[in-house]
Amino acid sequence: MNRLQNSSEIRNTWTREEAEALYNLPFNDLLFKAHCVHREHFDPNEVQQSQLLSIKTGGCPEDCSYCSQSARNNADLPASKLLEVQTVLAEAKKARDGGATRYCMGAAWRSPKDRDMRAIEMMVEGVKELGMESCMTLGMLTPEQILRLKDAGLDYYNHNIDTSERYYSEVISTRKFSDRLETLNLVKESGIKVCSGGIVGMGEENMDRLDMLVSLATLEQHPDSVPINMLIPIEGTPLQDAKPVEPIEFVRLIAVARIMMPKSHVRLSAGRTEMSIETQAMCFFAGANSVFKGETLLTADNPEESKDAHLFKRLGIRPMALKSCTKEAETC
């Protein structure tokens, strides 16, 4: 039993072989081990809730095969301009009043233009004034842009690595895996917290999913948040016919993520609408402790709030308070 429990070392030397060995444990052993790690660092009955708003939708020059917002795909999503600051802040206030503690704002850009940076800064400042954590996802950033975001008070920057380095070019051709790592490194250096994860169900093999986790777990510092998305195939995108991931495989992946990155918030992101409540419950047991709330993500559906409230009630899960710390840092 101790062999299974003793696993909560924080390290960034993980290998694919170790990830595979974890993934291939008998299901109950894997879940037990992941749950022990989870309990060591977090209250197992608390889930952090973020809310996401698309502040600039569609017309993106990148060619991510899964995305309805790429101008190169045929997903029939009209491009919009950057939303007005006041519109974004009014939505953020609604999200805060509904219980979200972090407001995530996403723009469909390869990278922001300097002319948009003042509005972005004002959005970050406004969200902070509402007493929420702020998160932005804007694509690749220059060191100067990162500095401006840091000075505006940005808490988190989301920049997903999407998949393994090996499979990356099958999904995206307009940028490289190494570009993502470079931005992540600059963000980390600035002191802004990193949110980075990926998507499963894009036709990749299991080793790609594990390699993705190994890439995240071998960053100099583990990301603070690790969103694991289950692809929602969108008509008009190259991945419209992608096969879904088996729920048990997905739960195993969540458990491996929890064990390899013990102090990170592992987030169930896109794809929750397609998951049964039993699958979600197993994910929470395996160490997932963050979700997006609200009825839409950037452009995809998310479970209705009443369904989430019902699910949380049935599972005895409480929303994580804003200042909730990991157990090891309870004095902060």
Ligand code: SF4
């Ligand atoms: S995922 Fe982001 S970068 Fe890729 S096409 Fe969509 S909006 Fe653009």
